Amino acid sequence: MVEETEYLLISRLEIGSLFAFQIQISRLNSQHKRQVIGLALVAEEDYYRVIEHVSLKQISDANQNINITDTQKQLAAILQRAVNMGASDLHITRNDVLAQFEARVNGVLMPFMQIKSHLCDELVFVLYNVEATTRDTTWNRAIPQSANILYSLSGKPYRFRYAHFPIFGETPDCYHAVLRIIPSGLQKENIGSLDKIGISPEEIDDLKKILSNPYGAYVIAGTTGSGKSTTLKNLMEWLQINRYDDRGCFLTVEDPVEYQIYGAKQSSVVGVEGGGFHAAIKSALRRDPDVLMVGEIRDNISANALAGAVESGHYCFTTVHAGNIVSLLQRMSALGIGSDKLSTPGFIAGLQCQKLVPVLCNNCKTELDVWTISGRQFTVYTAGEGGCPQCKHSGIKGRQLAMEYFLPTYEELATISKQEWLNTFTLWRNKRKTASGLTEGFEIREKVMAHVLRGRIDAKWYAMEFGTMAQEDLEMIVGKIQ
Structure with missing residues (x-):
């Protein structure tokens, strides 16, 4: 991005024939939702010079008055630009010759910059060895490593998880x-x-019913980037x-520690195995x-430590990786929390699975179709081709949280005690019939479909993400929405 309305694409194309060249240009048009209006043919050595010059010029204007080394200055400007874009993550793919940077904005990876690989190594070396507040050892690209970085940008504190x-x-x-980008400090709004x-x-x-329990485990599940920490x-x-x-x-x-939580005394246990977690919980x-x-x-040790905390009468929050309510129960069982504990009344305060889904830009979304369900008509939309300046040409303006959750009844606990997961699922799904709105018993995909019917979520994206939905489920959703 040179400006919001300008777009510079740098790519290597193999020119075998005129037809093949036209195909590659068309593919670039489709991938980047832009019409290629200009073309420059350069030698390979000039190609790398252009990439390096343009990418570094994009970040050279920020933090000019900071008296630090050139590499640190470039690093600060890169991070500032990512924050200004509203990115949640910055991806760095260091290849043999070039390093590609991509920013995840509203759940979508967008091109950010490209530089030569040796320059990328310098940036990451300084980021890890100089800027990191907690890390494993000296930076070593050949082994998996992680770090926690505190950084101040334009007077605001940020935490970067590397x-x-x-x-x-x-x-x-x-x-x-x-790099996961996390606003640091206490967020005082609401x-x-x-x-x-x-x-x-x-x-x-x-x-609020889940939070009203005197003790028990409140477990939140979702993939990386699903907003578990924010929730x-x-x-x-609130509690x-x-x-x-x-x-x-x-x-x-x-x-x-990621976000600063009001009223909480927070502890980081970085780079240790389950035993360290167990000691910290004790x-x-x-x-x-x-x-x-x-x-x-993350393992049997931490799971058993948490179970012990719940059994001793404490209210406990935690997260796991699971896709839905039943797989969440199975995951907890596999981690060593037996069905006898899971089925004890009060042990589970509540279970929740969640997902963040992209919301269409109201300014440029386009009508896709009109659906008729239970005698009602719904206009569904898709992202506008090429987007608009308001959504930075992505077609997306923000994300929406969708969740499914479980408040166990005695009947459901009886099925959990026998590990009759299908019966647990059936009882949970039956709650839809008496629910006031799209609440307990409705799956994430059904709640996202409600947003599709309201014109907020891309119907094409939904089909790729969740597939098709049975007519009876659509009718159930329509019966619950205004």
């Missing part, structure tokens, strides 16, 4: 690194409100303010907590 892993190339120097989560009032009422932060802040009146002892054990339990949050259950 991880890299070696990848295949012609030389052993290639790697893929990702502290203690669940409205900012972005779900319906009926869903908020159900979450945890909002839930804990501290509304249930404990700012007087609760809230302790966390995280790897590492220490937290000795410090008289009202609420304990364990960042993630």
Whole structure:
């Protein structure tokens, strides 16, 4: 990006025949949603000079007055530009000759910059060895490593979570690194409100029921980038303010600490195995907590430590990686929390799976089709070709949280005790019939479909992500939405 309305694409094309060349130009048009209006043919050595010059010029204007080394200055400008774009992650793919940078904005990877690989190594070396506040050892591209970096940009604190892993190339120097961008410091807007989560009032009422339990495990599942940490932060802040009146002892054990949580005493346990987590949880339990949050259950040791905390009468938050409610139960069982514990009344305060989905730009979305369901007509939309300046030509303007959740009944607990997962699923799904709105019993895909019918989510994207939906499920959704 040179400006919001300008786009420079640098690519290598193999010219075998005129027809093949035209095909490659068409493919570039499709991939980048732009019409190629100019073309420059340069020698290979000039190709790399152009890439280096343009990419470094894009970041040279930021932080000019900072008295630091050139590499640190370039690094600060890169991070500032990523933050200005609203990126959640910055991907760095270091190949043999070139390093490609991509920014994830609203869930979509977008081209960011390209530089020569040796310059990328210098940037990452400084980032890891000089700027990192917590890290494993000295930077080594040949082994997996992670780090936590605190950085101030334009007077605002940020936390960057770094991880890299070696990848295949012609030389052993290639790697893929990702920087997760996390606003640091206490976010003071609407502290203690669940409205900012972005779900319906009926869903908020159900979450408050989960939070009203005197003890138990509240487990949140989702893939990387599904907003689990943000949801945890909002839930804990609501609990501290509304249930404990700012007087609760809230302790966390995280790897590492991400968001600062109002009213919580947070601890980082970085780069240690489950035993370290177990020791940290035991220490937290000795410090008289009202609420304990364990960042993630990763093995039998941490799972059993969490189970012990719940059984001793504490309210505990944690996360795992799972795709839906039943697989979440199975995952907890596989990690060593037996069905006898899972089925004990009060052990599970609530289970939740969630996903962040891209929201269409209202300014440039285009009508795709009109669907008729249960006698009602719904206009569905898709992203406008090429986007517009308002959405930075992505067609997407923000993301929407979609979640499914589980408040166990005695009947469901009986099926869990026998590991009758299909019966558990059937009982949970039957709750749709008596639900007031799209609440418990509805799956993530059904709640996303409701947004498709409201014209907020791309119908084409939905079909690629979730596939088709049975007519009876569509009719059930339509019966619950206004």
